[in-house]
Amino acid sequence: DTGVSQDPRHKITKRGQNVTFRCDPISEHNRLYWYRQTLGQGPEFLTYFQNEAQLEKSRLLSDRFSAERPKGSFSTLEIQRTEQGDSAMYLCASSSGAIESGGSNQPQHFGDGTRLSIL
Amino acid sequence: AQSVSQHNHHVILSEAASLELGCNYSYGGTVNLFWYVQYPGQHLQLLLKYFSGDPLVKGIKGFEAEFIKSKFSFNLRKPSVQWSDTAEYFCAVNARNAGNMLTFGGGTRLMVKP
Numbered sequence: 132d133t134g135v136s137q138d139p140r141h142k143i144t145k146r147g148q149n150v151t152f153r154c155d156p157i158s159e160h161n162r163l164y165w166y167r168q169t170l171g172q173g174p175e176f177l178t179y180f181q182n183e184a185q186l187e188k189s190r191l192l193s194d195r196f197s198a199e200r201p202k203g204s205f206s207t208l209e210i211q212r213t214e215q216g217d218s219a220m221y222l223c224a225s226s227s228g229a230i231e232s233g234g235s236n237q238p239q240h241f242g243d244g245t246r247l248s249i250l
Numbered sequence: 251a252q253s254v255s256q257h258n259h260h261v262i263l264s265e266a267a268s269l270e271l272g273c274n275y276s277y278g279g280t281v282n283l284f285w286y287v288q289y290p291g292q293h294l295q296l297l298l299k300y301f302s303g304d305p306l307v308k309g310i311k312g313f314e315a316e317f318i319k320s321k322f323s324f325n326l327r328k329p330s331v332q333w334s335d336t337a338e339y340f341c342a343v344n345a346r347n348a349g350n351m352l353t354f355g356g357g358t359r360l361m362v363k364p
Contacts, residue, residue: 135293162350173254173340173354174294187349222294228350238284239352241294 133157135242137223143248144213151209152245156225163206164239165198166222167191174222180206181228213249220244252277252345256355263331264363271326271358273315273341282344283324284352285315289337297339300324311335333364 136155144150156163161182166174177196179187182203192198195214200206210217224239257272275281285297298309305317315326324341341355 164351166352171356173256173342173357174352176351176353179350181350187351189351224294224352226350238296238299240296241286243293 135223135225135240137221137242137245139245140243141246141248143250145250146213146215148213149209149211150213150247151207152221152223152247154206154208154223154225154242156205156223157240158204160225160227160240161203162226162228162237162239163200164224164226165206165208166224168220168222168244169218177208210247213247215249218247218249220246252281252343252353254341254343254353254355256339256341256358258358259356260359260361262361262363265333266330267362269326269328269331269335269360271339271341271360273324273326273355275322275324275341275343275353277322277343277345280346282346283315283317284342284344285309285313285324285326286340286342286354287337288340288357294340297326331360331362333362336360336362 138153163180165177168174178198180200195211198208222244224241226237226239228237253276255274283300286294287297300307300317308314338357338359340357342352
């Protein structure tokens with residue numbers, strides 16, 4: 132178990148710029164999740180993939196946000212035209228699970244996150 | 251939609267004191283319940299989980315939690331804390347048959363004084 136890997140660890144950018152983050156899940160995990168965590172809060176769900184299919188999206192995910200998982204392995208999260216309110220820690224998690232509907236009872240394993248700071 | 255409340259935002263204890271962190275959720279259906287811990291500078295790690303069966307679940311490092319369905323609660327306990335337990339603790343819920351997302355509480359920051 133090499134763990135969930137996220138890159139970069141830190142990103143500082145000016146307001147209005149686009150940023151892209153990468154997540155490499157645990158290799159045998161077919162489910163991948165993105166969360167956002169602001170200071171003093173718990174993580175908030177953004178989106179979820181099963182293999183390459185994006186199956187759930189939170190209302191928090193505005194049209195400036197897009198996530199992909201093209202080959203069912205790594206995933207990218209892009210934020211276009213960044214705003215001050217986008218400053219947060221972006222967390223990626225992965226889990227195993229059968230292809231089925233309903234809640235998963237396999238625990239999610241989290242990466243170290245990418246901390247985004249908007250100047 | 252489900253929600254999770256952790257009523258204690260900051261807890262300060264001396265070593266060997268007993269710990270109980272509260273967690274309440276709101277959701278009318280069946281849930282899976284989790285406690286995650288985040289040590290300073292590290293990623294979220296799973297402490298313990300409840301899916302079904304015995305409502306008293308034991309996790310790593312001497313932690314346990316009890317699911318009380320009638321109270322919608324899943325409180326975390328440890329009989330004797332150590333300085334190394336200093337961390338932030340998050341309760342999380344996954345509502346079955348309502349997707350795969352985890353809903354987290356706001357977290358409890360625990361400081362254990364040596």
